Amino acid sequence: MKLRTRITLWLSPVIIPMVxxxxxxxKGQTEAIEKNIKQISLMAVENTxxxxxxxLLLKDNTNDFIFDKLMNCQNSxxxxxxxxxxEIGLILKKNPGFSLFVFADRDGRVTYSxxxxxxxxxxxxxxxxxGQRAFNDSVHSVxxxxxxxxxxxxxxxxxxSQQVRLKLNDLTERxxxxxxxxxxxxxxxxxxxxxxxxxxxxxxxxxREIIEKAGxxxxxDTYFTVSPMLDCSDKLIGYAVLFLNWAMIEDxxxxxxxxxxxxxxxxxxxxxxxxxxQVFLTEAGTISAxxxxxxxxxxxxxxxxxxGEAYFSPLIDGYLATARIADAPILNEIEYGQNQAIFKSxxxxxxxxxxxxxxxxxxxxxxxxxxxxxxxxxLIRMLAWTAGSGALLLILIVLLTRGLVAPAIVMANTMRxxxxxDLKQRVEIPRNDEIGQLASVFNRMTDQLEKQKxxxxxxxxxxxxxxxxxxxHFDEYLEQEWHSAQRTGDPLSLVILDxxxxxxxxxxxxxxxxxxxxxxxxxxxxxxxVRSTDVFARFGGEEFACILPHTNKMGALTIGEKMRxxxxxxxxxxxxxxxxxxxxxxxxxxxxTPGDDDTSKLLIELADGALYExxxxxxxxxxxxxx
Numbered sequence: 115m116k117l118r119t120r121i122t123l124w125l126s127p128v129i130i131p132m133v134x135x136x137x138x139x140x141k142g143q144t145e146a147i148e149k150n151i152k153q154i155s156l157m158a159v160e161n162t163x164x165x166x167x168x169x170l171l172l173k174d175n176t177n178d179f180i181f182d183k184l185m186n187c188q189n190s191x192x193x194x195x196x197x198x199x200x201e202i203g204l205i206l207k208k209n210p211g212f213s214l215f216v217f218a219d220r221d222g223r224v225t226y227s228x229x230x231x232x233x234x235x236x237x238x239x240x241x242x243x244x245g246q247r248a249f250n251d252s253v254h255s256v257x258x259x260x261x262x263x264x265x266x267x268x269x270x271x272x273x274x275s276q277q278v279r280l281k282l283n284d285l286t287e288r289x290x291x292x293x294x295x296x297x298x299x300x301x302x303x304x305x306x307x308x309x310x311x312x313x314x315x316x317x318x319x320x321x322r323e324i325i326e327k328a329g330x331x332x333x334x335d336t337y338f339t340v341s342p343m344l345d346c347s348d349k350l351i352g353y354a355v356l357f358l359n360w361a362m363i364e365d366x367x368x369x370x371x372x373x374x375x376x377x378x379x380x381x382x383x384x385x386x387x388x389x390x391x392q393v394f395l396t397e398a399g400t401i402s403a404x405x406x407x408x409x410x411x412x413x414x415x416x417x418x419x420x421x422g423e424a425y426f427s428p429l430i431d432g433y434l435a436t437a438r439i440a441d442a443p444i445l446n447e448i449e450y451g452q453n454q455a456i457f458k459s460x461x462x463x464x465x466x467x468x469x470x471x472x473x474x475x476x477x478x479x480x481x482x483x484x485x486x487x488x489x490x491x492x493l494i495r496m497l498a499w500t501a502g503s504g505a506l507l508l509i510l511i512v513l514l515t516r517g518l519v520a521p522a523i524v525m526a527n528t529m530r531x532x533x534x535x536d537l538k539q540r541v542e543i544p545r546n547d548e549i550g551q552l553a554s555v556f557n558r559m560t561d562q563l564e565k566q567k568x569x570x571x572x573x574x575x576x577x578x579x580x581x582x583x584x585x586x587h588f589d590e591y592l593e594q595e596w597h598s599a600q601r602t603g604d605p606l607s608l609v610i611l612d613x614x615x616x617x618x619x620x621x622x623x624x625x626x627x628x629x630x631x632x633x634x635x636x637x638x639x640x641x642x643x644v645r646s647t648d649v650f651a652r653f654g655g656e657e658f659a660c661i662l663p664h665t666n667k668m669g670a671l672t673i674g675e676k677m678r679x680x681x682x683x684x685x686x687x688x689x690x691x692x693x694x695x696x697x698x699x700x701x702x703x704x705x706x707t708p709g710d711d712d713t714s715k716l717l718i719e720l721a722d723g724a725l726y727e728x729x730x731x732x733x734x735x736x737x738x739x740x741x
Contacts, residue, residue, distance in 0.1 A: 144489055151480060152426045154377045155435035159478050160424035162370040163437035166363060167421050170440050173211050173358055177315060177339045180205055181354060206230040213330050213359040218248040219352045229328060241329045248355045253318050261342050261350050264313035275306040315341035317445040321357055336360035337442060367396060383479045390473040432481040441474040532560060579629055580636035583651035588659060591649050595663045596714040607662040607670035607705040608721040611677060614698045614733040616656035618690035631686060639677050667705040667738060674701040674736045698734035700725060706741060
């Protein structure tokens, strides 16, 4: 049997587990996509439902504040002056979220209206809706019944309020003012006082007609709160009605849609649904109310949902995520459903009522497009991976049958290039067999050779004593920058400095101290240079030089003077100096803009001449050459 046939028979079974692994991964990732769709949609719809519920509860509490501000027995609903009108406008401005406030007479007809100023309504012309019905007959009937129930419950409420006060006094005398019972009784006293003073307001959903007649920017039903108005003898004289800005709810639905879109759900449809009436309360797009109602009712688990709790279920052509939001009856029960159990707090009432069925829900329909799109991408990747694996197997067979000498050829070619001096070359054979180990050892050996080369090059350019650049590196770098300055036309400066009277220092303090002095001078002066393009070098003996590219005469003078001052400030003792009691340096500076025919030798000669002048003038000074 030929080697090619033998290798083919050996390697062919490898394709079977590869295909099996791809299929398993495909199924697992498909399930992960479905799980991801569920988690994202549940989280998004639940967050939005909780935001809306919190918003509704906040506005329901704000109702109490606004009505307490506006309702007193001195107000007349038939004749409100400019001061009261201004006060109402200010209250609505400070408590955003409402679109319209009206006073209505006993028959529910508008006697006064005030449109809340918002970004959307500030350009609307006010419409006169005086005489229009603020609410329908059913709402009117509910409010009348609520008023008469309140009238009949006054004795009982006063009695309960008195009992609460007595218990509070008893707890105060016993020093239990920080107890939970004391706080609950305080809440109960506030609630009972409010109920004694005014009948409970009621929350309803509707008002489309009056909203359209008032010219508001939305044309839908909304939550509105009705509170009876009493004269000073507790006689019913009319109603105050506060309409919620439904656009705020629609904004939250828009944000929900954008959140889903950002997660890849391009065609998600979002709406608020009234399950009792089987109608949408917001724009629903292509969702059928009947179909959605049937989908929700087909899952009995949805009837057990608490407010804000989300439910997810697959549909024939997509997925449904739904969460309850508070409807008007739920809001009414949260606010006043615990009147009979007056020692309970509003928070406890909410927790108990949260499990009650609300007719309103946020529903999100996510089509199968997202799953189909991502599944198609997975399938394409799986097929591509399988095809690539098969092609790789064929290539492997060809390579193996062609011979095992290819790695050796690669190593031989790499060795030839390294032998010519190219130590950057490496043998690229990522294998774990003997050839791979040989290549790895060879590469490590080449790494060591390259490090040794770099070290030798560095040593050849560094002064052994002072560890700054040596004369060889100085000459090479000066020549390089000289040609660069010739091309760019920039100035090039050279600073040469010499330690004054260094021979007497060396002769009297010894060569060891002289070496220490040279190291110290080199270290301090090299640290003065902050630009990476500046090079500080030992020029020879006790002389040092500094190459300053792109530096004019004033810049070079500043650096030279700073070098002279730094050495003087070191105050290295030098008893054998003829000018000072401490070590000093003389500095010569030259600056040129190289011409085409000039050489770097000219710059060195000028700087050296300036150094000679500095020494001749008494040393410990800086002289700039004038070319």
